[in-house]
Each structure stands twice: as C-alpha cells, then as structure tokens.
Amino acid sequence: MTNQEKHNELPPKTCTIDRLVTMPSDVQKVIDGKKTATRRNGRYADVGEIMELEGKIFIVDRVYSQSLGELTDEHAVQEGFSNVEEYKQSILSYHPGMPWLPQMRVWVHEFRPVQD
Secondary structure (H helix, E strand, C coil), X not given: CCHHHHHXXXXXXXXXXXXXXXXXXXHHHHHCCCCCEEXXXXXXXXXXXXXXXXXXXXXXXXXXXXXXXXXXXXXXHHXXXXXXXXXXXXXXXXXXXXXXXXXXXXXXEEEEECCC
C-alpha cells in the first residue's frame, strides 16, 4: 500500500499541523530528540507533512488511531515520558476534570527530524 493509499483511508484533518506540538516543554523535547510522537483527540497532520519548530524541520511518518488503553510504556517514551502513568498524569494536568478512559481513541502522529 502506498502512502497515498494510506492517506486516503484517513478521515479529514480536524486541525492544522502548526497546532500539533505547542507546549514549550514539548517543543523542547522534540528538538532534543526526546519526543517523537504526539497523541491528540483529532487528526492534525497527514503522513509526509512537514512541521517546523524553532527553525528545525520534522516530517510526519505515521498517523493512526489508538485507544488510551492500548498505551504502553514504549508509547509513553515516544511522548517524552518514562512510563504510561507519568504520561497520563501530565495529560490530566493539562486538562483538569478530563477522565482517562481506556476506550477513548486518540490520533497518534509519529515524526522525525529531517536531516539537512
């Protein structure tokens, strides 16, 4: 399956890529290579789309849906955390009152730096 075919299977984006990583601490984690994925409640990017953070360029490699209950410590490391519990507490601190529901689905956006 080509990237275009995969792209055609995805629903329309709900936001733009410039809103994918916005928290200053997360931006720094991406720049430092400690964060290689972002989970959002909507789809913010297409595969192959370019994200620029502080003059550095990153490309989106994968976009897929995942439930919160499927998260592993490995996924949390992609997000720049040590484990799922640390990631969960961080997310809940950003969204006071939001429940953490294992069946809730999010969009995973995996990216990597573009080498010059």
